[in-house]
Amino acid sequence: MKFKFKNLIGYRKLLIKPSSLMVKCGEAILLPLIFIWFGYLLKPADPFCLDGLPWVFIAVIMVALRYGTLFGMVSKIVTFVSLYLYSGQINILVIHKYYWTWGVILTFVCGEFNSAWSNKLNTYKQLENYIKTKLSNLTHTYYLTQLSNDRLQQSLLSKPMTIQTAIIKLRKDLIDAKSALTPKIASRLLNLFEQFCSIEKAAIFAFKDNQFVIEPLAYLGKSFQLDLDDDLIKKSHLGEYKAVYHAVNQLTEFQTSKYLATNVIASGDEKILGILVIKEMSFWSLTDETLQSLNVLSMYVADQIWAIENSAALLEKYPTCPPEFAAELNKLIHLKKAIDIDSSIIAFIMPKDIKHDVILLEINKNLSGLGHVWVYTHEQHDMMFILKPFSSAIDISNFLNKIKQILKENFGIKLGEQRIFAKYLLIYPAKAEQIIERMIEYIHED
Numbered sequence: 538m539k540f541k542f543k544n545l546i547g548y549r550k551l552l553i554k555p556s557s558l559m560v561k562c563g564e565a566i567l568l569p570l571i572f573i574w575f576g577y578l579l580k581p582a583d584p585f586c587l588d589g590l591p592w593v594f595i596a597v598i599m600v601a602l603r604y605g606t607l608f609g610m611v612s613k614i615v616t617f618v619s620l621y622l623y624s625g626q627i628n629i630l631v632i633h634k635y636y637w638t639w640g641v642i643l644t645f646v647c648g649e650f651n652s653a654w655s656n657k658l659n660t661y662k663q664l665e666n667y668i669k670t671k672l673s674n675l676t677h678t679y680y681l682t683q684l685s686n687d688r689l690q691q692s693l694l695s696k697p698m699t700i701q702t703a704i705i706k707l708r709k710d711l712i713d714a715k716s717a718l719t720p721k722i723a724s725r726l727l728n729l730f731e732q733f734c735s736i737e738k739a740a741i742f743a744f745k746d747n748q749f750v751i752e753p754l755a756y757l758g759k760s761f762q763l764d765l766d767d768d769l770i771k772k773s774h775l776g777e778y779k780a781v782y783h784a785v786n787q788l789t790e791f792q793t794s795k796y797l798a799t800n801v802i803a804s805g806d807e808k809i810l811g812i813l814v815i816k817e818m819s820f821w822s823l824t825d826e827t828l829q830s831l832n833v834l835s836m837y838v839a840d841q842i843w844a845i846e847n848s849a850a851l852l853e854k855y856p857t858c859p860p861e862f863a864a865e866l867n868k869l870i871h872l873k874k875a876i877d878i879d880s881s882i883i884a885f886i887m888p889k890d891i892k893h894d895v896i897l898l899e900i901n902k903n904l905s906g907l908g909h910v911w912v913y914t915h916e917q918h919d920m921m922f923i924l925k926p927f928s929s930a931i932d933i934s935n936f937l938n939k940i941k942q943i944l945k946e947n948f949g950i951k952l953g954e955q956r957i958f959a960k961y962l963l964i965y966p967a968k969a970e971q972i973i974e975r976m977i978e979y980i981h982e983d
Contacts, residue, residue, distance in 0.1 A: 561604050565611040569596040573619050585620050587636060594640050598647050605655075606648025613644050660876040667868060667926075711841050711860075718743060718802070718810045718842060723755035726838055730813070731757055733834075734827050738817035741802070744809045754811065763814060769794035773801055773812060782828040798828055802835040804843040840864075851969040855913070858973075862911040865924050866969045872926075874966045881928045882972065883936070883961040885921040886980055889914070896957070897921055899947060900940055915977065918956075922976070933961045 572593045576584035585593055593616060601609025617637070707725050723741040730736045738758030743750045749770070751763045764770060769792075773783050782800040800813040813835060841860055845852060848863030869880040885900060900921065901910055909924040925933060937952070937959055944950045944957075952958055960980050964972060 561608050562611070565600050565604065565608040566615050568600055569593065569612045569616045570619065572596040573616070584623070585616075591636060591640065594643060597640065597644055601644050601647035602651050605651045606645055609644040609648050610641075613640060616640075660878075663872060663876050664878070667872060670868075707838065707841075711838070711845055718754065720754045722838070722842075723811070726835065727755050727757050727813075729834060730831060734831055735819040736815055736817075737819070739813060739815040741811050741813050743811045744802075749812050758817065761816065763812075764795065767794050767796060768792035769796050769799055770812075770814070773799045782832045784823065784828060797823060798831075800828065800831050800835055802839050804836065804839040808839070808843055810839050810842060848969060851973065854970050855973065857913060858911055859909075862909045862922070862924065863969060865909045865926075866964070866972065869924065869926055869964050870966060870969060870972070873964055878927060879929045880964045881925045881930075881933045881961050882964060882976060883923040883925060883933060883959060884976055884980055885923070885940075885957070885959050886918050887957040889917055889919055896944065896948060896950070899943060903940065903943060920977075920980065922973075930961075930963065937961070 572595065573584055576586065576593055580586070585591070597609055597612040597616060600612040707722070707729065710722055710725055718741075727736070727739060727741060730739065736757060738756075740753035740756035740761060740763075742752070742763045743754050749763055749765065751765065753760060753763070768788055769783055769785060772788070772792075782798060784798040785794050785796065788794060796814050796816055797818060798815045800815075801809060802811045802813060803809045813831065844860035844864030847867050848858075848860060851863045851866070852858055852860065866882070869878075872878040873880065885897070887896065897912065897919075900923075904910065904923065911922045913920045913922060925936065928936070940959070941952050944952065950957060960976070962972070962976050962979060967975075
């Protein structure tokens, strides 16, 4: 029973897998021919069921429901041509006009049904991918913060910098490197691993053309080439690519490896950049906690590279913009273009001559986990840009009313007084830098 159940799951995946144009055309042509052939075997005198229930149309319905009206009409034409060749009568369409009329109407109805549900399915897939990536990023960011706090006391006396300091420096190098996993970035990342995870001999290998490059981008200790036939490398290479680590103790008794552990370097959207291969490290450091730390650090860097790569124009024009903010803005613009999901950008503006750090902190505390913040200094004002995914004008109005109440209760300040005010803009299909420019223009209109 278990074997059969697995087969059913495999058949389901095959059915929902997107088909190529050749496969669609093949099914649209062959399926009605198969039904006609069965009809001929069962009833040679009337294989098309012209005088009864036209069950041959089931093939046309199946194609229209699966691939839409166009391919349904292809099946319909195949059925008509087959009937003409079978009967040899030129006026077959006139003789059985109701038969064909209802068949065409049914094909259009099924095709429209396919279009409606395909649009809904695409919307749900877009939202699922966005939330999945967001959840993955939030989880790793939380773990990274926890890791940094746990190591802070240990590293304060014996190490020259904390994890946050090292990552800030690495982020600057990433922006300078124009979003690529260069040898310099890989070397910096290895130094970070060496400092916080006690790695002695390791290397980072790039990922190109759907495989790992055997020559290292950077290495610790002595350089070595990647053995693609190694069992641990094969284990890392199999299955869906994602940020995951493997250790030698995960191998079976029939597998061997010259490496201790590997970690695929991938961003939250599972874009593969390379692989970290560890050959030597302290025995007491080879733990799940250490490998998880490596995974989080490498994924954070991969996310930064992905964010910078997809937001190069915005980051070039506004260098102080956090890459995460820029990447999030681009994602929300894509959602608006693809499936018309409303999101908003809010700006809180206040002059630099007042002590507003506490106010900004209070506003930040009341954001949901999906919000991204960028504090931008422009002329004599500080602007706190906030991204609010999945928010309409009504949602933003409720959020601003909440902030207005908090500022009044905690600081005795009303929005609009002391040159502190808020503006918001619904995100629309445009370039990210154009939206920020429009927001700044909108702020200065008053």
